[in-house]
Structure formats: structure tokens, C-alpha cells
Amino acid sequence: MTVRLSFENGTLRVDADELDVEWLADLPGVEVDPRSGTARAPAYRYAFLRAVLGERGADVDDRVKTPASLSLSTDYDLREYQRDALDAWHDAGERGVLELPTGSGKTVIAIAAIVDSSVPTLVVVPTIDLLEQWRRELEAEFDVPIGQFGGGEQVQEAITVSTYDSAYLRADDVGGDFGLVVFDEVHHLGGEGYQDIGRMFTAPARLGLTATFERPDGAHEAITDLVGPNVYDVDVDDLAGEHLAAYDIKRVEVDLTPEERERYDEAQGTFVDYLRTSGLSLRSGSDYQKLVMRSGYDPRAREALLAKQRARDIMLNADEKVRELAEILQRHREDRIIVFTAHTNLVYRLSERFLIPAITNETGAKERREILERFREGGYSRVVTANVLDEGVDVPDANVAVVLSGSGSEREFTQRLGRVLRPKADGGRAVLYELVSAETAEEGIASRRR
DNA sequence: TTGACTCAACATCCTTTGCTACAA
DNA sequence: TTGTAGGTTTCCATGTTGAGTCA
Structure with missing residues (x-):
């Protein structure tokens, strides 16, 4: 047969x-x-x-197109943990995910994997910014043309970089053309639509890179099926002090003003009351999802959710945090600081109040580049942002991060911390301040992300 | 080529203690 | 008796991105 x-x-x-x-x-x-x-x-x-x-x-x-082998080489000298990670991937049959902190040189490991495999390779990344970074790296490293899917270009080469969106759109077409697929920030592959990318490529070799593999929705199990298991992980603390900067995390509790407290208690009370009287228990994200669905036809559920939203706004944007930030900025006059918030409104408020350049999703690409360039060169020593700089953007190094507000996401926290971990020329320590409104649900949020 | 716009997709959003029906 | 799973069906708000379209 x-x-x-x-x-x-x-x-x-x-x-x-x-x-x-x-x-x-x-x-x-x-x-x-x-x-x-x-x-x-x-x-x-x-x-x-x-x-x-x-x-x-x-x-x-x-008759699946057998990828022709390439002749590639690299001058990179891998560090010990990078070599271990690469070996673990080979030992797992060239299928698997490497979990390494931001700034630990994941790209270098991937380039070594591409050289070792020497087959046509697709590198999939979440943003145009990363697309360009990868392309520059690959062009500098290899003496072959580099293709690109995304950002207005659709050119296929033996080594091609693609956004997740374009990979999804082109998979029908080119899914049989690659021997290796590298998924940068592989946790994105867990998204319902993006999982199809993993399914629609024949590539036998697969490498996933991320700083935080596990997803709260459990979708890392789907990633394990599509890319392979987590075969190597190294923690920030294993590298801090040697390959990454040593750091301190300082948690600062602030009180709500009496007026904020009154509004908070009222809104949070409405929410909790609804939970109690509706017999709904919230133990997981899916329970919360049920509540959201219910709000589609139950006005009381809708009112409860809106009240919860108000309570969040109050605790995340508390006045006392702004006052505390003023002190931190004063204390770190000589340092390079990135301020993170959860809401763009607060970003603009802080930008006006402290005359700090702001970057949000509304900031155009050109302006964003200019601000980051000045930050890199030292013209600016501070930047305030919501979530834009969390991932997928080449952000110049800072040594102080202030998390004024954020979500309970461990990933978000890890990424924000990663922004100050590049080793310092003077060997100095980095510091991350975390501002939390006392006696509010934010205490729970803050402990979840750690 | 650029910029402004729309659209679809993705992520987070939750909390501590309880009701009800059904299966083992 | 004890343990466990549970429903309605497309989804309150905010932040962010890439792709596509059109001027």
C-alpha cells in the first residue's frame, strides 16, 4: 500500500x-x-x-515540499544557559518552548537553532516593531535575503519573518514551505484564532520563545500540543546580578481620600451585593465570564459590572498615587524612569502634571519613535505609558519603573520589570515601585501578579 | 507613500464561600 | 450520603494591535 x-x-x-x-x-x-x-x-x-x-x-x-537545506553559520558565542536551552530543545526532538526572561538573549538562541536546523524557516512575531527588529538581526547575521509577511510587504524567502496576523492569512498558501517555525512571544499562539497558525504549517521543527509560558486561561496546553512542551526555563532571579541587573521591588501602600473611600465602598458594595443575592460565585475567570454574559439580559448584572468598573477606576487612579509619584520622581532626579498605568486617562493627566512625554495607543508611530529615540539619547529621562510598552517594542533601558496601576496579569508584571533589567554599566541596582491602594481589591490584584 | 479611518482579534475583567441537581 | 458539575444563546468596559481601504 x-x-x-x-x-x-x-x-x-x-x-x-x-x-x-x-x-x-x-x-x-x-x-x-x-x-x-x-x-x-x-x-x-x-x-x-x-x-x-x-x-x-x-x-x-x-509530496509535501521537502525544504531544501541551507548553508548557514553564525559567530555568536552562546552563554552557558543559552547553550543549555538550545540543547534541551534538540533533546526534545526540536519541538518545544523556552521560557526565558526579557533581555536574556532569546533571539540569539533562535538564530543558533536556525543555523543548526539549516532548513527554510519562518519566524512569527506579534508586532511590526518586532518584525523589523528580527529582520535587522537576521540580515546582519546571514548572507541570504530575508523575506517578510506583514507591515505592507509580502515577500517570501528561505528565511522569512511574519506577523501572527499575516502568518494566519498566508498559512493556506505557504504552510507547507518551511521546515522550522520560530514563534516569538509564543504565548500569543494560545489565542483562539492564532492556534490555527500552529495547525496549518507542516514544519516538523518548532521553537517557541516567551518570558511567561503559562496562561491563566489554560491555553498553554494547546500551545504544548502545537509547538511542544516547555523544555527549558530560567527565572529572572537566576540571571539577576550576572546577566541581568540586580533589582528591588518596593511596594508602596497608599490610602484613598475620604471622598474616594466613600465612592469606592458604595460601588464595590453594589457589586458584592449582587453576587450575594444572585447566588453567583466567582472563583475563576470563567465564572466572571458567566457574569458578563448574564449582564446581556439581566439589568442588575449589568449595573453590578458597571459598579465594579467604577470601583476599579477609583482604586487604580487614586489621588494619593499621584502625590506618591511626585515624591518618587523627586527622589530619583538623576535616574531614568518609566511610569506604567492601566488607563490612558491617567497617562495624560500625569503627562500634563509632571511634563513627562506620554506614549499610548493613540500616539502615532512617528511620534512614538521620536520620544523613544530621545529617551535613548538622554534628552528625556522619563516616559509615562499605559500598556503600549509592555511587549513587542524596543524600549531603551531605564533603571526605575513605577507601576502606578496594572492588572493582575503575571505576564504584564514580568514584562514591566523586564524593562529595567538590562545590566547597568555601573553595576547599579534597578528598582520597581508598585503603588497599591490599601484596603481595596487592588491588594488582591497585586498579589496575583507576583 | 502617508495618514486617517474601520474592523477583527486579543487580553484583562473575579474572589473565599454558597445553591441545586444529579451521579457514584 | 458524598462529591461534583453546573445553564442562556455572541460579550458590561478599556487598552492595544495589524490589516485593509480610501483619499
């Missing part, structure tokens, strides 16, 4: 000369369409299916 494998529209088509439908359907992951009689499997099962067919003694007529 000869089995033919081919890539077709993001799936793997499985044909046999004497069409034995039952035999085909018995292959793991293969489904037979009863009308057309064609058998298909998700593209990412390609390597696995080849192995199974081999075990079952079938002849395989493999």
Missing part, C-alpha cells in the same frame, strides 16, 4: 492508491470526508503521521 501525502489549503491530504477508507481513517488524527472520500489531517501532524506510516509499513509518497 502506498500512501500519498500532500499539502493542500492548510491541511494535509492523505491518499492511497487502492482507497481503503477504513485503513486511512484508523490513522491518528486523520478524518475521512464521507462525500468526497478524501482523507485529511491537520498540517501540523505531518511529522507524526510520517512516523506512524513508517511504523505500519506503508510506502509513503511524500
Whole structure:
């Protein structure tokens, strides 16, 4: 029996000369369409299916484009932990996720992996900014043209960098063309739509890079299926002091003003009252999701959610935080500071009050570049931002971070901390201030992210 | 080529103690 | 008796991004 494998529209088509439908359907992951009689499997099962067919003694007529090998080399000298991470990935059969802190040189490891594999490679990244950074790195490192999907360009080369969005749009087409896919910030692959990217490529070798693999919604399990398990992780604290700056986290509790306290208690009370009287218990994010759905048809649920929103606004944007920030700015006159908030309104308030340049999603690309450039050169020593600079942007190094407000996300916190961890020329310590409104739900939020 | 716009997608959003029906 | 799963169906608000369209 000869089995033919081919890539077709993001799936793997499985044909046999004497069409034995039952035999085909018995292959793991293969489904037979009863009308057309064609058998298909998700593209990412390609390597696995080849192995199974081999075990079952079938002849395989493999028409998936076999990626030609490239001749690549690199001058990079890997640090010990980078070498260990790469070895762990090889030992896992070139499938898996490396969890390393921001600034630990994930790109370098990926480049070494590309050299070791020397097959056509797609690098998938979440933002245009990262697309450009990767492209520059790869062009500097390799003597071959680098392709690009995204940011207004659609050029395929043996080594191509793509945004997640473009990879999703092109997967139908090019899903069979690569031997290795590198997913930068691989936690994004857990998004419902993005998971398809992992499914629609045949690449047997897969490398995921992230600073925080686990997702609160559990979708890292899907990533494990698509890319491989977490095969290596190193913690910030393992590298701090040597490869990253040593740091301190200082938590500062502030009180609400009497007027804020009154409004907070009233709003939070409305929310808690609703929970008590509706018999709804909130133990997980999905419970909260139920509440949101309920708010679609239950006016009391809607009012409860709006009240919760008001309570959040009050505690996250408390006046006393602004006063505390003034002191911190005074104390760190000579330092380079990034201030983070959860809401853009507060960003603009702080920007006006302290004359600090602001960056939010509303800041155009050109202005954003200019501000960051001046920050890099020292013209500005402070920047205030909401979530824009959390990830996927090349932010010049600072040594003080002030988290005025944030979410309970461990990922967000890790990324913000990462912004001050580049090793300091003078060997100095970095510091992160975390401002928390006392006796509010923010205390819970703050402990969740740590 | 650029800028302004729209659109779809993604992420976070939650809290400590309880009701009800059903299966083991 | 004890333990466990649980429903309604597309979703309150805010922040952010990339792609696409059009002038």
C-alpha cells in the first residue's frame, strides 16, 4: 500500500492508491470526508503521521515540499544557559518552548537553532516593531535575503519573518514551505484564532520563545500540543546580578481620600451585593465570564459590572498615587524612569502634571519613535505609558519603573520589570515601585501578579 | 507613500464561600 | 450520603494591535 501525502489549503491530504477508507481513517488524527472520500489531517501532524506510516509499513509518497537545506553559520558565542536551552530543545526532538526572561538573549538562541536546523524557516512575531527588529538581526547575521509577511510587504524567502496576523492569512498558501517555525512571544499562539497558525504549517521543527509560558486561561496546553512542551526555563532571579541587573521591588501602600473611600465602598458594595443575592460565585475567570454574559439580559448584572468598573477606576487612579509619584520622581532626579498605568486617562493627566512625554495607543508611530529615540539619547529621562510598552517594542533601558496601576496579569508584571533589567554599566541596582491602594481589591490584584 | 479611518482579534475583567441537581 | 458539575444563546468596559481601504 502506498500512501500519498500532500499539502493542500492548510491541511494535509492523505491518499492511497487502492482507497481503503477504513485503513486511512484508523490513522491518528486523520478524518475521512464521507462525500468526497478524501482523507485529511491537520498540517501540523505531518511529522507524526510520517512516523506512524513508517511504523505500519506503508510506502509513503511524500509530496509535501521537502525544504531544501541551507548553508548557514553564525559567530555568536552562546552563554552557558543559552547553550543549555538550545540543547534541551534538540533533546526534545526540536519541538518545544523556552521560557526565558526579557533581555536574556532569546533571539540569539533562535538564530543558533536556525543555523543548526539549516532548513527554510519562518519566524512569527506579534508586532511590526518586532518584525523589523528580527529582520535587522537576521540580515546582519546571514548572507541570504530575508523575506517578510506583514507591515505592507509580502515577500517570501528561505528565511522569512511574519506577523501572527499575516502568518494566519498566508498559512493556506505557504504552510507547507518551511521546515522550522520560530514563534516569538509564543504565548500569543494560545489565542483562539492564532492556534490555527500552529495547525496549518507542516514544519516538523518548532521553537517557541516567551518570558511567561503559562496562561491563566489554560491555553498553554494547546500551545504544548502545537509547538511542544516547555523544555527549558530560567527565572529572572537566576540571571539577576550576572546577566541581568540586580533589582528591588518596593511596594508602596497608599490610602484613598475620604471622598474616594466613600465612592469606592458604595460601588464595590453594589457589586458584592449582587453576587450575594444572585447566588453567583466567582472563583475563576470563567465564572466572571458567566457574569458578563448574564449582564446581556439581566439589568442588575449589568449595573453590578458597571459598579465594579467604577470601583476599579477609583482604586487604580487614586489621588494619593499621584502625590506618591511626585515624591518618587523627586527622589530619583538623576535616574531614568518609566511610569506604567492601566488607563490612558491617567497617562495624560500625569503627562500634563509632571511634563513627562506620554506614549499610548493613540500616539502615532512617528511620534512614538521620536520620544523613544530621545529617551535613548538622554534628552528625556522619563516616559509615562499605559500598556503600549509592555511587549513587542524596543524600549531603551531605564533603571526605575513605577507601576502606578496594572492588572493582575503575571505576564504584564514580568514584562514591566523586564524593562529595567538590562545590566547597568555601573553595576547599579534597578528598582520597581508598585503603588497599591490599601484596603481595596487592588491588594488582591497585586498579589496575583507576583 | 502617508495618514486617517474601520474592523477583527486579543487580553484583562473575579474572589473565599454558597445553591441545586444529579451521579457514584 | 458524598462529591461534583453546573445553564442562556455572541460579550458590561478599556487598552492595544495589524490589516485593509480610501483619499
